[in-house]
Amino acid sequence: MRKYNIVGVMSGTSMDGLDIAHCTLEEQEEGKWSYSINAATTISYGEKWRLRLSKLRHQNSMVFHKTDRFYGQFIGENIKQFLSDNNLEADLVSSHGHTVFHQPENNITVQIGDGNGIYAYTGIPTVTNFRALDVIFGGEGAPLVGVADQMLFGEYDMCLNLGGFANISADINGNRVAYDVGPCNIILNRIAREFGQEYDNSGEIAEKGAIDYDLLSELNEIEFYSYEPPKSLGREWISSNFWGYVRNSIAKKEDKMKTLVDHIAQQVGNNIEDLSGGDANGKRILITGGGAFNNTLISHIRTHTDAEVIVPEDQLVDYKEALAFALLGILRVQNKTNVFKVATGAKESTVSGSLYGDFSKI
Template sequence: MKPVKTYEAIGLMSGTSGDGLDIAYCTFWKNDKWHFEIVQAETIAFPSKLAQKLRQSHLLSAEQLALLDVDFGAWMGTQVREFCEKHRLAPLTVCSHGHTVFHQPHLGMTKQIGSGWTLRENAGFPVINDFRSFDVALGGQGAPLAPVGDHLLFPDYEGCLNLGGISNISMVYKGQRIAFDVSPFNLLLNEIAARKGLAYDDRGMLAATGKVNTTFLEQLNAIDFYTSKNAKSLGREEIEGLFLPLLEKHNDSEENLLATLVEHYAVQISTVVQQFFPPANNRLLVTGGGAYHAFFIDQLQKKLGNETTVIVPEPSIVEFKEALIFAFLGVLRINNEINTLAAVTGASRDSCGGVYYP
């Protein structure tokens, strides 16, 4: 019997929430289908000065942004090298999402920083990054990119919901994988939790004590983003232009604002699930930091009823699924296989994205 080829790759994820860098060393192999194992993984908090620069990166001058691009690549490379030395690992490649500064696909532009050459030199391993630009050049949104991983690594679920800074969902509909951003998530919840001196609302305990502000809820549900039928994605620009101004208009308690956001998210996400999932016996995989928001998970399950079961998997998948999938996108890139789906992004064709630094 021919031995199965395995691929060892590291995935790096710096999410919209901007709290740290996820590093996941993963093994992939394929027989009848793709399989994976997350061998080692950890999250490394950004140093305070770097975190501040990343949060304000869209306000920097061109020269300052170019310097941050190099500095961030060097910092990520150093973290990868130390991670590999500590665990005695030697990946085939390091696959980096980068940190999103600008995302305006309607203008043909998306920008993730974290210099590939600098990352490669500091890590000591080949690097693949810039997974989004090719799809944007093909007229796509450049996002979301996870659906290929959902389709090939998690085929036993009717849908995959990721709850990070933004919520996004991936599913098979009429025989085709579709995916899109559904709503904000931790970006707004953490904004309100910060008013009480908290990094986040642990398990949704504050939200659970609040009451829904019906006026605020109606205004949230009326935002134009939710009526768009095209391929769509949410970025910092939409959060700052559409959601934050609305949030700042309401002088309500933090608990009530959090409860209202949870209700809003549960309404929007359950509406999507009920629209696109089969009538019954569905399984929805939920990952990302929001999967630990027990109050939201409970509210979502109530709205979905018995037709769809909400499943929160083991912590390594909850916390590192996105890093796992970026490692997998890199493996597909090495094999020149499709890693970006036009049905998801709205591009003119499927593509194999990512810039390789050998």
């Protein structure tokens, strides 16, 4: 079968930067794909972009539309430079964009990064806007990577991504279930910045702290954790439903960090157990995302589950989500379902994504 060279692009809620991965994908059989990541890079956001993205949800409509356009151009320029630096060509660009609003309960999800700008600067057919159609059909619009987990990493019982939010997917009775577990790096990074750091390198801050069990109990009682999937979270939820408990705690900063780490690990462990029918022994869990480099967090997760926790090579840890959206993009071009209702709770499974450019040669 034909091989496709695709640039997958991802910007997560933790705002570490723009992930760009050049991937080769080939369908081996219906619903099973092989992959290679040929080159990858992360473009760190300067202070200007980080501030602009974090404040965008509070800006007026003109600022919003300008940012959408300029951010698309920013993506396109960096893809063009990335391909030139690595002497690579691509059949397709598949960009998640950067989430500004995610409120599926209000029928809203918005990712910026105008596909017109990406196509104009690269000349490569581009797919963006993967979430909106699912939300319109009543779904959560997230997480979407369960499709890739099934088609690329089916040898694992579950896949856990420790990004801005932690999300998990698993095959349950032949259906791929996927949902957000809770906040992850988005809250850990907030505490790290109080120490003058962008993130807690290897979990060193958390390792020095002690668990504050009063705060831990309050966090574990947050209503979201009692909801049945499908379910998802957005940045707005942190401010309105979570951060107040942390802000009001009298615990020391390092103790807050340790408590948040154990809270995340407990929620992850609980969900692994639930998805395993109460017995996770012998289950294999692939863990990726920036949180996989947090040794203290991984240690606590291992404490809270009997499953085998597998952290792969660094490249896959860093770029699995970009790879996943590369796959979602080519499925969109092939007019194949790339968002499944069983994972999101939508009324219909959909072929999702907006197209920009000339697709006649793909």
